[in-house]
Amino acid sequence: MAVSPASFPPPDRTAGRSRYLRRSRSVPTHLRQIIAAAKVELVPMKSLDRATTELRPATSISMTCSPAKSIEATLDASERLLADGHRVTPHISARMVQSPDHLASIHERLGTLGIREIFVVGGDASPPGHYFDAIEFLEAFLRLDDERGTAHREIDHIGFTSYPDSHPMIPNEQLHAALHRKQEMILASGRSAHVSTQMCFSTDRIRTWLAAERDAGLIVPVHLGVPGVIDTTRLLTTGMRLGVGPSLRYLRKNRSALRRLMAQRTFEPDAVLRPLSDDLESLGIDGLHLYTFNQVAATEVWRERILG
DSSP states (O other): OOOOGGGSOOOOOSTTOOHHHHTGGGSOHHHHHHHHTOEEEEOSSTTHHHHHTTOOTTOEEEEOOOTTSOHHHHHHHHHHHHHTTOEEEEEEEGGGOOSHHHHHHHHHHHHHHTOOEEEEEOOOOSSOOSOSSHHHHHHHHHHHHTTTOGGGOSOSEEEEEEOTTOOSSSOHHHHHHHHHHHHHHHHHTTOEEEEEEOOOOOHHHHHHHHHHHHHTTOOSOEEEEEEOSEEHHHHHHHHHHTTOGGGGHHHHHOHHHHHHHHTSSEEOTHHHHHHHTTTTTTTTEEEEEEEOTTOHHHHHHHHHHHHO
8 A cells, every 4th residue: 555755764864965955945846846746657567566655645657568467467556556546547558459359358447447548658569469559559549449439438648658869679760750640649539648758868869859849740748757766777777677778778878978877876867857957848848757667765755855
């Protein structure tokens, strides 16, 4: 079950605190708002049970879909977290859906759980199931969800992925086209949407990529994908194991950034958020997606420090 913030360990007020943590009143209002409302990403693995005990009450959770598990495992975990009073957005991995009947079963389960928002990823399942990518899945899902008319559909809001630092298997031109196609499909259906970024440690790259996509017609809100508070070595090793290796490519390419990261015993989101704080509103970044790797407690202490 969830626990109250009072049960968290006391914050470390000694070395290593960020500038924001020393001067919490200096945190810009918009940044404080998105930190308060951040989605905490959890992974369906053994450490999930422990991680759920470290959540604040009524946390917004992004429940991932692991190729080592099943979509049903994601929905089972979502059901338990909903019962504990959290707000849960399950990930649906397009390539893990095996057939139209499987899609119908997933859709029925979402309705049973009362879930109104999903996050769609292409996924890494190889070979793919019935749907090759997120666009193929969305076409089928939107059609199925609208069969009984818009007044009776189950899903009102759909999030989807973006890759500021590119993708090792997909050309940038294809990523750009898919980003705008998914936006077009979801908004044309009358639903709302947002896009979450994969982890990117280059704030200059985030600015450049998002400004270009805004100029090209991206209008949906953006949730910035940032690691939570995590041991730096664990961030690198666990990130590779859990399938976010592409998000760490910037560090492998940029030796100075890697040295700066490795000089810190613990990574804190401030490393990305602080340089971007003045540009969040102008870029349309109105949400935060915290990759915790199920290391929730330290991230929640960080949030409490900033939010007072």
